[in-house]
Amino acid sequence: METSATPSDPLRHVPDAAQRQDAWLLDxxxxLDVHRRAVDHRSTLGTADSRLLWLLSDGRARTLREIAQDLRLEQSTVNRQANAALAAGLVARRKGEGSAGMVFNPTPEGKQALDDATDFALDCCTRGLQVLEPEERQRFLGMLRRFIAAYGIAAHADSGAGGG
Structure with missing residues (x-):
């Protein structure tokens, strides 16, 4: 970010209020990302396993290709992560019905691990929301939903992927 102009450097610009606000928001x-990483670090699941199990928690088995598309990851990355989750007993693999491909589902152990990790993360969120008054919480959550949607659209604008 540019700083205030000085007499010795007349080409430097004073950031306007919107730039300062944007910089504060980024900060x-x-x-938040530092704190989210701390939650991830304390979780019983790694980030890749959490993401995979969260996706599969809707009850729909998926092929590696579908997982890669839904998570917006390279198929080689998903292949490595899914096979690691398979080896850890978090997911099971079986032949898909009416398909030549193999599909993945969470195992009971995987479901329990996701529940445990989710409970911890939700407890952290609940503690954060408790500092707000009830009407502030509702307003904050509504604004956060809109912000994340717009942020996602901006983040994926040139990639062809939608925000979600």
């Missing part, structure tokens, strides 16, 4: 998002 807050980075701070």
């Amino acid at each position: 807050q998002l980075l701070r």
Whole structure:
């Protein structure tokens, strides 16, 4: 970010209020990411396993290709992560009905691990929301939903992928 102009450097610009606000917001998002990583670190599941199990928690078995598309990851990455989850007993693989491909489902152990990790993350969210008054919480959650949707659209604008 540019700083205030000085007499010795007349080409430097003073950031306007919108730039300062955007920089503050980015700082807050980075701070949130530090805390999110701490939650991930304390979780019983790794990030890749959490993401895979979260996707499969809707009860629909998926092929590696479908997982890659839904998670917006390279298929080689998904292949490695799914096979690691398979080896850890978090997911099971079987032949898909009416398909030549193999599909993945969470195992009971995988479902329990996701439940445990989710409970911990939700507890952290609940503690964060408790500092807000009830009407503030509702307003905050509504604004956060809109912000994340717009942020996702901007983040994926040139990639052809939608925000979600």
